[in-house]
Amino acid sequence: MSSTVSTTSAGRPARPAGRGRRRRLTFDRVSFFAVFLGVPLVIFLVFVVSPFVQAIYYSLTDWGGFSATMNFIGIDNYVKLFQDDTFLRSMRNSIILGLVVPFVTIVLALALATVVTVGGSGTGAVRGLTKSNLYRVVSFFPYAVPAIVIGIIWAQIYDPTTGILNAVLTHLGFDDAKNYAWLGDSRTAMAASIFVIVWSFVGFYMVLFIAGIRGVDPEIFESARLDGASRVRTAVSIVIPLIRDNIQTAYIYVGIAALDSFVYMAALNPDGGPQNSTLVMSQDLYTTAFTKGQFGYATSMGVMLAVVTLAFAALVFIVNAVTGGREKGSRR
Amino acid sequence: MTQTAVTEPTDTPRSAGQPRRRSNDRSVGFDVVAHIVLILWSLLVVLPLLWVFVSSFKTTKEALGNPLTWPHSFHWQNYATAWNESGVGPAFINTVIVVGCSLAIVMVLGAMCSYVLARFKFFGNRVIYYLMLVGLTFPPFLAIVPLFSILKNLSLLNTLGGLIVTYVAFALPFTVFFLHAFFRRLPFDVYEAAQVDGAGEWRTFFQVMLPMARPGMASVAIFNFLGLWNQFLLPTVLKPDDSVLTQAMSQFQSQAGYAVDFGALFAAVVITVAPVLVVYIIFQRQLRGSVVAGAVK
Numbered sequence: 001m002s003s004t005v006s007t008t009s010a011g012r013p014a015r016p017a018g019r020g021r022r023r024r025l026t027f028d029r030v031s032f033f034a035v036f037l038g039v040p041l042v043i044f045l046v047f048v049v050s051p052f053v054q055a056i057y058y059s060l061t062d063w064g065g066f067s068a069t070m071n072f073i074g075i076d077n078y079v080k081l082f083q084d085d086t087f088l089r090s091m092r093n094s095i096i097l098g099l100v101v102p103f104v105t106i107v108l109a110l111a112l113a114t115v116v117t118v119g120g121s122g123t124g125a126v127r128g129l130t131k132s133n134l135y136r137v138v139s140f141f142p143y144a145v146p147a148i149v150i151g152i153i154w155a156q157i158y159d160p161t162t163g164i165l166n167a168v169l170t171h172l173g174f175d176d177a178k179n180y181a182w183l184g185d186s187r188t189a190m191a192a193s194i195f196v197i198v199w200s201f202v203g204f205y206m207v208l209f210i211a212g213i214r215g216v217d218p219e220i221f222e223s224a225r226l227d228g229a230s231r232v233r234t235a236v237s238i239v240i241p242l243i244r245d246n247i248q249t250a251y252i253y254v255g256i257a258a259l260d261s262f263v264y265m266a267a268l269n270p271d272g273g274p275q276n277s278t279l280v281m282s283q284d285l286y287t288t289a290f291t292k293g294q295f296g297y298a299t300s301m302g303v304m305l306a307v308v309t310l311a312f313a314a315l316v317f318i319v320n321a322v323t324g325g326r327e328k329g330s331r332r
Numbered sequence: 333m334t335q336t337a338v339t340e341p342t343d344t345p346r347s348a349g350q351p352r353r354r355s356n357d358r359s360v361g362f363d364v365v366a367h368i369v370l371i372l373w374s375l376l377v378v379l380p381l382l383w384v385f386v387s388s389f390k391t392t393k394e395a396l397g398n399p400l401t402w403p404h405s406f407h408w409q410n411y412a413t414a415w416n417e418s419g420v421g422p423a424f425i426n427t428v429i430v431v432g433c434s435l436a437i438v439m440v441l442g443a444m445c446s447y448v449l450a451r452f453k454f455f456g457n458r459v460i461y462y463l464m465l466v467g468l469t470f471p472p473f474l475a476i477v478p479l480f481s482i483l484k485n486l487s488l489l490n491t492l493g494g495l496i497v498t499y500v501a502f503a504l505p506f507t508v509f510f511l512h513a514f515f516r517r518l519p520f521d522v523y524e525a526a527q528v529d530g531a532g533e534w535r536t537f538f539q540v541m542l543p544m545a546r547p548g549m550a551s552v553a554i555f556n557f558l559g560l561w562n563q564f565l566l567p568t569v570l571k572p573d574d575s576v577l578t579q580a581m582s583q584f585q586s587q588a589g590y591a592v593d594f595g596a597l598f599a600a601v602v603i604t605v606a607p608v609l610v611v612y613i614i615f616q617r618q619l620r621g622s623v624v625a626g627a628v629k
Contacts, residue, residue, distance in 0.1 A: 028532035028533055032534055033448065035444070036444035037444075037445060037449075037460075039441060039444075040445035040504055040508070041460065043441070043500060043501050043504065044463075044501055044505070046482070047479065047498055047500075047501030047502070048467045048470065048501050048502060049463065050478070050482065051474075051475035051476075051477075051478035052470055055474045055475060058477065058478065112373060115366045116370070135373070135374055139377060141377055141381060141609060142377060143558055144608045145381075145562075145604075145605050145608070146562035146577070146605075148562075148578050148582050148585075149581055149601050149604055152581065152585050152597070153601060156594070156597075157383070162395065162396055162399055164383050164399040167398065167400045199376070203377065211551045215514075215517070215547060215548075231362050246513065249510065249513065252468070253506070256468070259471070260471055260473070263565070282471070282473050289477065299474065302473050305471045305474065306469075309471055313465065
């Protein structure tokens with residue numbers, strides 16, 4: 001028993017091998033593994049992994065869509081990509097989104113989640129801020145709205161003449177804002193779009209972090225408080241390390257969504273914005289495939305999008321391992 | 333630094349009086365700032381939605397006028413127009429069917445898969461886990477064209493069933509990835525106890541481990557529900573004969589671009605958003621309860 005407990009606290013619960021009662025190949029165990037691992041894995045392989053692999057092949061062809069002709073042309077599509085100014089522009093915009101959106105979103109979400117959970121009564125158990133449930137519920141609203149609808153809403157808000165943003169700004173005395181096209185001016189189009197994406201994400205991750213923090217043993221917070229740790233100190237030294245896994249996962253997930261951004265951008269600026277200032281890779285891909293009918297070329301864009309996305313995920317993993325791995329090893 | 337706070341035993345004698353009061357004073361200031369920050373944030377979230385709601389009662393003429401004014405009267409006609417012209421009704425039913433089925437399937441499959449990956453050591457475990465991560469980082473855009481032909485070969489194209497399977501497959505990596513963390517944190521001795529008491533692997537999972545993972549399941553289910561509900565790309569390209577809600581909205585937006593019926597557009601937004609918000613508000617109470625129950629345990 002005690003050996004089991006110690007493996008648990010090491011964070012990698014291992015199957016206690018060599019126990020007499022654990023028979024290897026009972027029907028129970030075989031069927032358990034077959035169903036629990038087999039069924040999800042088959043669906044995953046057929047509908048997610050195999051299209052991915054096929055797409056890599058298509059990207060090496062000049063396939064025009066639903067026609068029968070498909071010639072293998074090697075890496076020609078990729079050579080073409082790096083001479084395609086529009087695509088390079090869209091790639092740059094996507095990378096900007098991938099760098100800015102997750103950082104701003106996670107920092108905001110973490111700050112708000114911490115404020116909600118670490119605040120509140122200074123004595124007794126850490127219950128969190130009073131009435132905080134209302135904030136939590138409200139913050140989550142944007143995530144309950146489909147992205148396409150969020151795009152529609154904010155396109156109306158940003159509208160130069162009928163939008164409420166300029167009306168409010170003009171009302172407050174900012175006369176420059178009158179008829180200013182937030183999405184139609186290359187200076188602000190990207191920032192305005194980023195704002196919309198962050199606005200729609202923060203609540204989701206705030207709720208996620210609150211759930212993560214609430215999942216932490218309350219005694220840890222209480223003992224920190226009894227030891228005299230301030231709230232900021234509690235947040236930085238306890239909350240963040242304890243929900244580190246959640247943060248890493250969330251960071252990757254926001255980044256992936258930001259690198260896609262198709263729905264938001266399509267609703268805010270369907271044509272890629274002024275001087276293509278908000279054109280993203282997914283939009284370029286969609287146009288190339290479904291408007292220009294160049295499926296082979298479009299899938300090579302998709303492969304590049306996947307490469308950028310994987311590089312992003314790897315970067316997050318590396319940064320997390322470098323900054324946190326040491327702490328993790330020495331804790332306990 | 334962290335270690336001190338984390339491992340300091342809880343049997344530290346509770347010091348009465350002074351230290352307690354000091355932390356109480358500090359907490360009042362903190363709470364005031366916290367409330368101000370949270371109120372500002374909430375306003376930023378609610379005001380745009382409120383504006384849409386108010387605007388949904390405006391006539392087109394009013395919607396094109398000063399955006400800060402209130403509508404003269406409740407122009408309910410917008411809702412009828414939105415309902416009839418945007419096809420929100422049938423699309424809503426389709427969405428409920430597709431999302432309901434795929435959510436149930438993906439939660440069961442995802443929990444089973446992440447449980448096995450999180451708690452059993454076997455050859456290939458990490459490979460599958462990282463494959464899931466790759467699937468998570470995988471841009472759905474890349475899959476669309478091959479996916480189209482796969483569904484076509486399986487005669488699943490243009491069917492709700494095909495859409496459900498695809499939804500399940502694409503929600504699976506997310507589900508596994510998040511539940512993995514929850515299952516890994518569950519105490520191992522409970523599993524041991526169940527085994528000692530003679531429960532098989534199946535029973536141990538469904539009667540012992542799964543109920544313990546309820547907080548995780550609840551939050552992942554909420555996120556999955558909304559992710560699937562809001563799914564836009566898959567239904568658009570896989571084009572089932574019956575369209576789902578997001579498609580209907582998109583189509584209505586492009587129509588509204590020409591007809592400039594902004595009041596009806598806002599009404600359609602409200603029709604789309606309101607039911608989900610209501611479902612969320614009901615469900616979030618359960619989520620909160622199960623989280624608390626999990627913490628108390």
